Ligand SMILES: NC(=O)c1ccc[n+]([C@@H]2O[C@H](COP(=O)([O-])OP(=O)(O)OC[C@H]3O[C@@H](n4cnc5c(N)ncnc54)[C@H](O)[C@@H]3O)[C@@H](O)[C@H]2O)c1
């Protein structure tokens with residue numbers, strides 16, 4: 405069988421390649437060179453990039469087999485996540501891999517800018533011993549303004565605290581109490597501009613943040629301010645920064661990122677007050693190893709159709725430890741649902757009841773959909789394309805949660821309404837310390853059986869002799885019964901017989917059983933992959 409193809413379009417750490425292992429055909433290309441990159445996408449299953457490869461709609465259209473784009477780093481501004489989602493392609497990143505490196509690089513640029521390290525270094529190496537020209541400033545008792553107090557902004561704040569600075573931050577999406585707990589005062593953008601001696605940017609690049617620090621803002625800052633950008637080029641307007649430094653309205657800058665990269669000529673490069681690095685924030689051995697291994701793991705999960713905690717274009721995000729064991733159970737319930745229904749539901753409720761319902765359980769809805777469609781379409785069903793499949797087929801899906809679960813600690817139900825108005829439902833739980841999967845309800849009948857690979861359900865009218873008939877017919881056809889349960893509403897009423905068997909029951913045997921016991925519905929469920 406052909407191995408899935410993983411295209412590595414930028415440098416990936418050896419550790420990352422090692423995680424991929426021998427199960428994949430790993431190819432390499434230069435993602436920054438479109439004439440190489442686009443044709444290389446033709447038959448790839450996964451693509452791994454850093455920030456230099458533009459994974460736009462055109463690239464995605466060149467990759468008909470693509471199932472996952474993995475960004476070995478944080479920023480996703482080079483990946484068209486919307487186009488990927490439309491094409492059913494999962495996008496993952498390595499959200500924490502390089503944050504320490506980026507924060508440390510920020511500190512390096514703050515200090516380098518404060519003490520003119522790069523300029524003095526260059527001068528001395530050029531034979532110039534200049535001391536007064538490179539007199540700097542202390543950090544002690546200065547005000548540092550952080551724009552964007554997210555993962556990196558917070559690490560920067562922690563690392564700056566011992567320098568004796570006052571830290572203020574602008575981040576309208578953060579609770580002031582959370583910032584206060586870090587010793588940071590949340591203020592408005594104007595207050596940062598007016599009060600800070602150093603301003604460091606840690607924002608995502610977005611429509612809102614492009615040019616956030618532009619001409620107008622450069623007129624509001626102290627003339628002694630130093631601006632640092634280790635986030636993304638363009639958040640600080642380069643031309644406005646150039647004029648402000650030239651005109652003495654800004655004292656200096658430390659810049660790691662540029663609006664267009666790579667870049668070797670920028671007006672900023674002529675200014676002695678500016679220290680620059682070529683997007684080195686994440687360029688440490690440690691960050692690259694973490695980014696490489698994290699995305700390689702995500703690629704493996706994604707190609708196996710498993711849930712990928714770092715996926716950015718599926719609902720759910722990171723999965724709580726208590727919720728994780730529910731994923732295979734719910735997926736199995738989805739598959740059993742489809743086998744019982746024999747068609748796609750018009751409406752599907754995924755009910756989560758019990759203790760786990762207090763957590764973020766949206767991923768269980770995805771797991772149910774993945775199961776529901778696994779035996780319906782030929783293509784691999786993933787956590788990304790399962791909701792798209794539901795939408796395409798007109799299935800309205802709802803997640804229902806409740807902390808009430810009278811019989812079990814947690815119960816998950818997949819219940820659907822079919823086109824003719826019939827309802828099909830199946831519920832399961834994880835039982836005991838070993839968290840064994842149990843089916844606890846099928847179409848309103850209570851039971852307790854393991855959802856093994858081969859199941860069968862027959863409804864009939866309650867009367868004596870049914871178990872014997874079913875046992876005899878299966879025995880005659882050499883199908884071994886592992887367990888059998890009978891459930892009924894009332895004596896002589898509608899009843900259900902549920903079986904787990906060691907091999908698939910042939911269709912003609914199902915028909916024979918149904919005919920002999922007068923079953924109006926005989927369904928088998930075969931889940932062996
Ligand atoms: N130079 C590098 O090598 C390097 C390395 C890693 C990350 N980065 C970049 O650093 C930036 C920050 O990364 P992170 O991991 O800390 O991201 P994050 O998402 O954890 O933090 C971003 C913060 O910005 C805030 N924010 C968003 N929009 C805002 C707005 N309009 N105004 C004010 N605040 C806003 C958010 O609330 C959040 O707290 C990203 O641009 C990322 O691409 C660069």
Ligand SMILES: O=C(O)[C@H](O)COP(=O)(O)O
Nearest residue numbers: 454455476477478479686
């Ligand atoms: O967003 C990021 O992760 C950083 O900017 C690092 O980008 P890189 O992987 O191209 O170094």
